[in-house]
Amino acid sequence: MKKKLALGLALILACGTLAGCGGSSDSSEGSSEGSGDGSVTAKVIDIDLTSEEYAFGVDKNQPELLDQVNGFIAKIQEDGTFDEICDKYFGGGEPEAVESAELDSSKDQLVVATNAAFEPFEYTKGDQYYGIDMEIAALLAEELGQELVIQNMDFDAVCLSVGQQKCDIAMAGLTINEEREEYVTFSDPYYQASQRLVVRSDDSAFDDCEDADAVAAKLGELESSDKIGVQQGTTGQYYVEGDEEWGFDGLPAECVPYKSGSLAVQDLLNGNIQYVIIDAAPAAAITEAINEMQ
Template sequence: MNKNLALLSLVAALGLTACDQSTPQTTNDSPTSNQDKVYKVGLDNTYPPFEFTQNGKLVGIDVDLITAIAKDQGFKIDIEQMDFSGIIPAMQAGMLDIGMGGMSITDKRKETVDFSDPYFAAGVSLVVADTNQDITSLSDLSDKKVVVKNGTVGASFADKNTKEYGYSIIQVSDSASMFQEVTNGTADALMEDYPVISYAIATGGLKLKTVGERLTGDDYGISVLKGKNDELLQMINDGLANLKESGEYETIMNTYLD
């Protein structure tokens, strides 16, 4: 009996020792780091200078900005190019984690998404052909045709004010088509965010011009699905703050707006 008890005691001791030796292996299995996470980002690719294709590569302010934020915060991104009006619906369907595309922070959009801190002060401008001397403000749009891009703040503004100013609306799905509508005379004017149209006129040789004061005073933000991704939103805000502090944010802006 005594020998058996001694043998059992030895086996038990060896078992405890084995358990003790295995414990560090368990604690070394740390939670998944940010570097292992890949977030899908939805962008429109026809919105220069914020996103556009150049020499077969997607470039622009939004592309560089979210890439720099991801690097700063230690996570990875996978950019999905799509029509701007489909970005928020894609987020709702679980196909995207982050929405950008020069997305203005509006109360309507806040019903669906949470926005980061603002990263760009924008605003909608009224745009006409460079030879047009008749339209200088909204009050000149009676019985005129105004073209807008689906899903944009410009489109929303146009829709809300059509009765007051008496114009009709033409809707298109991309910026190039919108510019062409005014250039070829199918539409009398368009409504577009001022940095986008200013860049397009300056670099694209468009025969267009902005008139009057800006129609709205919007800020752009980076969006995540409302109430579903607070941790990611915090990383985006932290990364944005770090880029502004380091000067990298200014470098990105100057690359496209200098």
């Protein structure tokens, strides 16, 4: 079931034209292609640079909650609920707002740690939360008979807050890795993810690439003066900086961390960095939203 769902989502997530890797182009100069008024836009290179699994990070001292979460993941995947939620964000459906109660230790509450700057998994509009993870959180709290409390924080603090028992569970598009397992126990995976490269639309440097190795080879030709933006604490940062645990050799370019992927893409369009590497689904959502504003 998971493999079929992952394949379907991967096809839905594909955006823009198939890009590749041949000619050289300075991504910090010129205007975008396909923009009638000459404004600068961005595009996602439609090649997965990594293969990852998202899971929820549960408080190590709550094994019963872990069992409940795993059972709930299996349930919503088997009965089609997970597909229905994803369709709201990938298939033209209507996302539903999720409200958070105030933290109150006298009440039976499910306290969720997140970083609501990761559309389409978690983001805000006004005082309300939206996203795949947030809708799952609301249904999970309902299933457990608890009141939902969402704690929005920097991504780096999400797993730490659970490890310090300030929150019950981390739901923030978390890729499973050993470093985070120091603070949380991961649930069963619920989503197949990857990293993708975002470039300016007038950048043709990757137009002949057909796979991840070709993209990586081209990125390996960058200079130390080149800059690649990432969301701080995410797999993209490990990919650029290099990490033995993840199996990433790193790139010669400077890694520039941002609080969110949208800030990185905006700085790309401002000409301050050459590329952005972030998760595939947020890359698609962010570029679409920013391009519409150009």
